[in-house]
Amino acid sequence: xxxxxxxxxxxxxxxxxxxxxxxxxxxxxxxxxxxxxxxxxxxxxxxxxxxxxxxxxxxxxxxxxxxxxxx
Numbered sequence: 008x009x010x011x012x013x014x015x016x017x018x019x020x021x022x023x024x025x026x027x028x029x030x031x032x033x034x035x036x037x038x039x040x041x042x043x044x045x046x047x048x049x050x051x052x053x054x055x056x057x058x059x060x061x062x063x064x065x066x067x068x069x070x071x072x073x074x075x076x077x078x
Contacts, residue, residue, distance in 0.1 A: 009032060009056075009057040009058070010029065010031040010032065010057065010058050010059070010060070011031060011032045011033075011034040011052055011054060011057050011058070011059045011060070012025050012026045012029075012031045012032070012033060012034060012059070012060045012062060013034035013036060013050075013052075013059060013060070013061050013062065013078070014033075014034075014062045014063075015038070015061065015062065015063040015071070015074065015075065015078070016038060017064065018062045018063055018064055021062055022062040025060065025062060031060070032052070034050070034052045034054075034059065035050075035051040035052045036048060036049060036050045036051055036052070036078075037049045037051065038074060046073055046074045046077060048074060048077050048078055050078075061075065061078055063075050
């Protein structure tokens with residue numbers, strides 16, 4: 008089973024260290040904000056039958072919690 012690691016914005020360096028340490032694949036996704044502040048997330052990697060790790064700090068969680076849940 009493949010392992011894919013996604014590093015949410017601000018966590019890319021830590022995600023790369025994890026990827027290198029466990030020999031995983033780096034996940035690809037798009038995240039952006041609509042003009043009204045809503046979050047858009049699209050996962051580009053094929054995650055079917057894969058285990059995934061999402062790397063996201065919850066420092067200042069108000070801006071990060073909903074994108075993490077949507078992910």
